Amino acid sequence: MAPNSPQSRHSTSIGPSILVKLKKLKKSKYFTLSYYRNNISFFTTIFVYFLIQIVLSIVQYYLYIESNLAVRFARVGGILLNFNSSLIILLVLRRLVTWLRNSLLGRNFLPVDNFLKFHKFIGIFIILLSILHTVSHCVNLYWLSDEYKGLKGITSLNVNNVSVVSKIISTLSQLNTTDVKFGHTDGLYQLNSSNKTHYVSVSSAPYVELLFTTKSGLGWILALAMPTGWALWFILAIIELFSMPCxxxxxxxxxxxxxxxxxxVYYVLLIVHAKNYWKWFILPALLIVFERLFTFIRVKSVKYGDTYIKDVNLLSSKVTQLIIPRPANFKFKCGDYLFIKVPKIARYEWHPFTISSAPELKDELWLHVRSLGNWTHKLYDYFQDVSKNQTNELYYTPARKNGLTLETKYERRKSKYVVMVDYRKSSSLSQTNYSTNESNNENRFKKNLNLSSNIKNIWMEIAIDGPYSTPTSRIFNSEHVILIAGGIGVTPFASILQSLWFKYAKSLKTCPGCSHQWYDQMDKKKLKRVDFVWVNRDYQSFEWFIELLGQIELQQINSNKDKRFIGLHLYMTSANKVQTIKPLDSPDFDKNGQIETKIDHFTLQLNPGRPDFDQLFSEISTSSSEKKIDVFFCGNRDFGKHVQKKCYAHDFKFHKEYF
Ligand SMILES: Cc1cc2nc3c(=O)[nH]c(=O)nc-3n(C[C@H](O)[C@H](O)[C@H](O)COP(=O)(O)OP(=O)(O)OC[C@H]3O[C@@H](n4cnc5c(N)ncnc54)[C@H](O)[C@@H]3O)c2cc1C
Incomplete structure (x- = not known):
């Protein structure tokens, strides 16, 4: 073949590209054993999900074996739609998901972290099933229509099973023929003779009327199956269209x-459309009602609803830190998130944010909000205006009820709570001591983090709904974790690192004789080692939590242990050489002379560029004494996918949370 012939050009251009694709495919995560080991509960669930549907399809198909093929397919599509329409909503009931994630079932068998992905998949599957269901019904109705039979205007009988013709005719002859009405099931009139059901179809309308009116007789409420079917299509199309990433x-x-x-509306129409759907919907309906009621009560109740933003810090890279007095009895775990609504910014908009403070911080909740779109920019700009004007006008804004200022209202409620806590504390000596230590730690923590708010005592109304869990809440069940954050994805890990700081501080013991201090065993469940990797574009972004990291580093130095419990790996992508950042002005851990000299020159290292995960993971795994390493990632999707691939290559378990 001539080198320049069209064929040769064709083969040389396609050949390498196929090879490259094959090579890429071979390198992809799907070709690693680790991928399947990592996702075993996901694949098991998918298997069970399809198995249930295969069984349902077979049973339904044989139940309608005497009907024509179109009816059989329509029925199979129908039952699968019932099943999927009920399942899809269960996957996004946040309280149910939060409860499942912490349950034995969720921890060991159900792929709770993949529920959202599964929800999206079922959404698309519902569209495919709807096509099957609708096309089958359309074909069946066409076969029943006047047009198909060429019997426009003439009533006809069409018996599916020839062997029962005589029986049906004799059954019909016993009936008053004026009682025979068109269509009770799938456009077929049912005649019950002996122990069998025979179907007789009677054509009575043009195709268009059968399709779009109640003339088909389909449906259990006013023969509305066809009109409601089209309405369901309309709703499905809108939901799917506006769910697209674009x-x-x-x-x-x-x-x-x-x-x-x-x-x-979809569920209401579905109940009208399909005779048996209400049976499928009982369980989801109960759970939805429970979920909505619970949320409503929480949001509206005095305990959780009347909450205020107390202080605000405007941080670098347009991040707004909100400090909210922690409502009484508000319990959460590291990595949990909340929905917040700030009526001053938008009356009806709820946005999710991870709680960046530790559960040990008893009187405050922190949220770090990066300005990304309309709402978050509006929030930042609003507080920027307030900080410029510093009128403190809001501070004196009277509350709607009782003419109280928001602060006094809060203080009143808080004082009630404090009395309650004091009472409980006094009933247990050990608890009192523990609480005192805890509050000392809290004060020390806040002091060390130099929490000078830009805007203090703003007392602005905020509604919160939560907490809800994320994959991160499993961290304390692992032995060795690598926490990887991209930018603002640091928030769940900030909560964890703070929590570890508190646990460390709590484990600090002092000898009553010689005042010697040492760190005892920490209450951190299974967790033996943490490596924290934080990747930011610029220097300023590290400022969000650099004081926290500084405190952690100091604790590590002071603990005097051979092995570090927390390893810090910080990366600045815009840098081309190693940089340092100085977190602390006045550390208060400078008791030991040896350490003091280190503290004088205390800095954290910022590595340039992106991490080389192959190298980093190899180093970490060589130095780790634990067999199993879990990676928790939080950041943007592309970065997450890259980390995921590397995790599979190193046989680490990967957990992700995308903002
Ligand atoms: C579980 C979770 C925890 C989060 N934690 C943090 C955090 O700690 N700090 C932080 O800065 N950001 C966090 N985010 C992201 C944050 O919710 C969005 O950046 C914010 O809602 C953007 O709103 P916007 O109107 O400014 O931007 P838009 O331009 O409207 O949206 C920007 C992006 O945010 C997403 N988004 C917008 N509104 C919502 C919403 N109501 N619910 C879910 N996603 C939404 C959209 O998918 C879009 O991709 C978190 C998101 C989730 C899902």
């Missing part, structure tokens, strides 16, 4: 959010 992720999240509420 809407959801490109600044139109609220459009996605509100169109998703059409699911309520």
């Amino acid at each position: 809407i959801r992720k490109k600044g139109y999240f609220q459009v996605f959010y509100y169109t998703h509420w059409l699911h309520v």
Whole structure:
């Protein structure tokens, strides 16, 4: 073949590209054993999910074996739609998911972290099933229509099973023929003779009327199956269309959010459309009612609803730190998130944010909000204006009820709570001591973090709904964890690192005789080692939590242990050489002379560029004494996918949370 012939050009250009693709595929995560080991509960669930549907399909198919093929397929599609329409909503009931994640079932068998992905998959599957269901019904109705039979205007009988013709005719002859009405099931009139059901179809309308009116007789309520079917299609199309990433992720999240509420209409129509759907919907309906009621009560109740933003810090890279007095009895775990609504910014918008403070911080909740889109920018700009004007006008804003200022209202409630806590404390001596230590630690922590708020005592109304769990809440069940954060994805890990700081501080013991101090065993469940990797573009972003990291580093130095419990690996992608950052002005751990000299020159190292995960993971795994290493990632999707691939290559278990 001539080198320049079209064929040769064709083969040389396609050949390498296929090879490259094959090589890429071979390198992809799907070709690693680790990928399947990592996702075993996911694959088991998928297997069970399809198995249930295969069984349902077979049973349904044989139940309608006497009907024509179109009816059989329509029925199979129908039952699968019932199943999937009920399942899809269970996967996004946040309270149920939070409860499941912490349960034995969720920890060991159910892929709770993949529920959202599964929800999206079922959404698409519902569309495919709807196509099957609708096309089958359309074909069946066509076969029943006047057009198909060429019997326009003439009533006809069409018996599916020839062997029973005589029986049906004799059954019909016993009936008053004026009583025979068109269509009770799938456009077929049912005649019960002996122990069998025979289907007789009677054509009575043009195709268009059968499709779009109640003339088909389909449906259990006023023969509304066809009109409601088309309405369901309309709703499904809107929901699917506005769920696409180009809407959801490109600044139109609220459009996605509100169109998703059409699911309520979807369920009402589905109950009218399909005779048996209400039976499938009982369990989801109960859970939805429970979830909504619980949320409503929490948001509205005095305990959780009347909450205020007390202080605000405007941090570098347009991050707003909100400090909220922690409502009484508000319990949460490291890595949990909240939905917040700030009426001053938008009356009806709820946005999710991870709690960046530790559960040990008893009187405050922190949220770090990066300015990304409309709402978050508005929040930052609002407080920037306040800080410029510093009128403190809000501080004196009277509360709507009783003419109290928001602060006095809060203080009153808080004082009630404090009395209650004091009473409980006095009933147990050990608890009192423990609490005192704890509050000392809290004060020390806040002091060391130099928490000077830009805007103090703003007392601005905020509603919170939560907490809800994330994969990160499993950290204390692992032995060795690598926490990897990209940018603001640091928030769940900030909570964990703070919590570890508190646990460390709590384990600090002092000899009553010689005042010698040492760190005892920490209460950290299974956790034996933590490596924290934080990747930021610029220097300023490290400032969000650099004081916290400094405190942790100091604790490590002071603990005087051979092995570090927490390893810090910080990366600045815009740098081309190693940089340092000085976190602390006045450390208060300078009791030991030897350590003091270190503290004088105390800095943290910022590595340039992106981490080389192959190298980093190899180093960590060589130095680790634990067999199992779990990686928790929080950041953007592309970065996450890269880390995931590396995890599979190193046989680490990967958990992710994308913002
Ligand atoms: C579980 C969770 C925890 C989060 N924690 C933090 C955090 O600690 N700090 C932080 O800065 N950001 C966090 N985010 C992201 C934060 O919720 C969004 O950045 C914020 O809602 C953007 O709103 P916007 O109107 O400014 O931007 P938009 O332009 O409207 O949206 C920007 C992006 O945020 C997402 N988003 C917007 N509104 C919502 C919503 N109501 N619910 C879910 N996603 C939404 C959209 O998918 C979009 O991709 C978290 C998100 C989730 C899901």
